[in-house]
Amino acid sequence: MSEEWFQFQERIKDHFLSLGAEARTNARIQGVRTCHDIDVYVQTRYLGENLVWLIEAKFWKAKVKKNQVLALRAIVEDIGADRGFIVSMAGFQKGAIEAANKTNIKLKTFDELLSDTREFAESEILRAYRERVNLLEDRYWSHSKRTRIEYGLRHDIIDTVFTFTGQELLTTARSAIMAAEDRDYPIDLQMVLTERKGEATADSFQQLCNWLNLNLNHLDERLLNAEWRMHENGDYRPNTGRTRARDSYITEFMAKAMMGKLEEK
Structure with missing residues (x-):
């Protein structure tokens, strides 16, 4: 193993x-038929789904050939991994690209791997946040307007200062998630509420x-x-009913209207 390949x-x-x-x-993984030496072995869990990815690091001067793709396909199948990646510094021959086409083997440069997997991770994280917003919204609207006012979940219509209202917070969260999906940074997080947390803008995914x-x-608190x-x-x-999957949430409609994303009829 060369120092460059190790790094x-x-x-x-x-x-x-x-x-x-x-x-x-340098993981040794037992498959159905035999053990395999994997350059980088990745396990993660998104939304209750376990994922296993195998990465072959080709720090070569020559382009990756078809037989390397076929070999990794066999390993992925034997281990039962969800996806295999070959990361090459020199690129891929035409036969390798054809062998990987429409399979769970992905051919990437190092920069492409960073970009594509980060986008995948971010999209799954945003999907989890969206589901949390859905749950909170159903819980929020399950109480009557009178009850929400009485127990401090929203302002009264006669109030001149908006201390807190769950509707605006949820709408802002939804519009922020939509902007992040479009990678439209910086994201405006301004609210009229006097009780709010965090900064007024998010310049990055981590800040969001x-x-x-x-x-x-x-x-939630x-x-x-x-x-x-x-x-x-x-x-x-x-009212303990949940919003049906095919129906829009109130704050989703409001967020789309704010962002000009409503479909024209």
Whole structure:
């Protein structure tokens, strides 16, 4: 093993670690038929789904050939991995590209691997945030307007200062997620609420995640405290139905309208 190849593997491993996955180099993995030596072995979990990726690091001067692709396809099948990557410094021959076409083997340069896998990870994280917003919204609207006002989940119509309203927080969170999906940074997170968390803009994905964590946790805490007081006072009478998958959420409609994403009829 050359020092350059060793460092190449380690850079790939460190990239996946930075995405929150488990990764190790020079792994020996038992397949159905035999053991295999894998340059970089990646395990992660997104939305309850376990994923295993195998990465072959080709720090070669020559382009990767078809037989290397076929060999990795066989290993991926024997181990039962979800996807295999060949990362090449020199590129790929035409036969290698054809052999990988429409399979779970992906041929990447190092820069392409960084970009594509980061986009995949970010899209899955955003999908998880969207589902959390869905759950919080169903919970928020399950209480009547009178109850939300009485227990501090929204302002009264006669209030001149908007201390807090879950509707605006959820709308802002949805519009921020939509902007992040389009990679439209910086993202405006301004709200009229006097009780808000975090910065007014997000210049990066990490900053957006920090904002979403702060504000969704804040809403979750307010809901929990309000619902506990409702229970103590005999006012806990929520509508426990969930929004159907084919229906739009109220704040989703509002966020799309704010961003000009409503489809013309």
